[in-house]
Amino acid sequence: GAGVSQSPSNKVTEKGKDVELRCDPISGHTALYWYRQSLGQGLEFLIYFQGNSAPDKSGLPSDRFSAERTGGSVSTLTIQRTQQEDSAVYLCASSPLWSGGNNEQFFGPGTRLTVL
Amino acid sequence: RKEVEQDPGPFNVPEGATVAFNCTYSNSASQSFFWYRQDCRKEPKLLMSVYSSGNEDGRFTAQLNRASQYISLLIRDSKLSDSATYLCVVNPGANNLFFGTGTRLTVIP
Numbered sequence: 547g548a549g550v551s552q553s554p555s556n557k558v559t560e561k562g563k564d565v566e567l568r569c570d571p572i573s574g575h576t577a578l579y580w581y582r583q584s585l586g587q588g589l590e591f592l593i594y595f596q597g598n599s600a601p602d603k604s605g606l607p608s609d610r611f612s613a614e615r616t617g618g619s620v621s622t623l624t625i626q627r628t629q630q631e632d633s634a635v636y637l638c639a640s641s642p643l644w645s646g647g648n649n650e651q652f653f654g655p656g657t658r659l660t661v662l
Numbered sequence: 663r664k665e666v667e668q669d670p671g672p673f674n675v676p677e678g679a680t681v682a683f684n685c686t687y688s689n690s691a692s693q694s695f696f697w698y699r700q701d702c703r704k705e706p707k708l709l710m711s712v713y714s715s716g717n718e719d720g721r722f723t724a725q726l727n728r729a730s731q732y733i734s735l736l737i738r739d740s741k742l743s744d745s746a747t748y749l750c751v752v753n754p755g756a757n758n759l760f761f762g763t764g765t766r767l768t769v770i771p
Contacts, residue, residue: 579758579759581761586670586763587763588666588749588760588761588762588763588764589706589749589759589761590761591758591759591760594757594758596757602757602758604758605758637705637706650708651708651759653705653706653707654705655704655705656705
């Protein structure tokens, strides 16, 4: 079946512009995660959605970052007034059950964001 | 102190060699542990979960030492296709996972 998909695969933007990154999780997966991975760094947790529960936003680095998940499926990560330090690969993952991380997370191919 | 720490490597080993990676974690209450594999410019994929009793999957063996708060991954009879970055992953009991920065392995012909 189809895996997690993300779009765009690459995004180049100018400092100060807003960007939207999209994630389509595996159908039926109730948990959805956003991470970012900078060069030479580990994955950094950003936000977690589980069903209709309030999202866990504890990893968002600043108020310029926000995310939503409509209809319990597609998610959009928005970065406002982008800065050069926002340049990274943004990875989305989904998981079939509420797990607290105990179930396997399936990752999308990521969006490579470059802020000039 | 980072939640999860790994030796970044690189580890360069010949085909057929045995190689081991260790990873330490800081939260003693952590509940579950994993090794993920990430190929260059690709997304991470689950390699194996790590159970308290230790577990084996073919050429791969994972072990957990709760007292010393470390996790290990042993790869026997290394193949060229094993070349990748291996990510140590820990669930501290919250919604998210903590990923190490990864250990890079290159298997040389």
